[in-house]
Amino acid sequence: MTAITITSQPRTRLRLTARGRRVVAGIVALPLSAFVAAAVVSGGSALASRDVGADPASFSTVVVGAGESLWAVAERVAPASDPRDVIDDIARLNALDGVSVSAGQELAIPAQYAADGQ
Structure with missing residues (x-):
């Protein structure tokens, strides 16, 4: 019989460079900024009046x-x-x-x- 020798490759550690950190930060910030922009645009009309639930003609x-x-x-x-x-x-x-x-x-x-x- 022939013996099979399996040599394992050394594990490489993932290192995030400065450029990689900026890319990850941008990926996280993009949906967050889109959410904030949508909230500002859609929520602006709700802030126009302090009166809640009253008929404006009454x-x-x-x-x-x-x-x-x-x-x-x-x-x-x-x-x-x-x-x-x-x-x-x-x-x-x-x-x-x-x-x-x-x-x-x-x-x-x-x-x-x-x-x-x-």
Whole structure:
């Protein structure tokens, strides 16, 4: 019988060069950047309004009087409701950053409160 000798080849270790690392990083970054770009394009319209779930046509308007605060407007348009809730709803509907209003400013009032004060 003849003996067969099998010699194993030495294993080579995979070494990633600087160029290879850049290629791998690019392959990983490409789908990630495509996802971010798609999210920005499709999600932009959702950020246009702070009001969630309200019908845009269901409001009336009032004009802020001289020396009147948003608290006073809330008490005037909805005397039977908690002014804090009314202020929150008015601020959301008008996309106000704070509670500062100026004389002559026209504010949209949600329909649920417009019927109370008029």
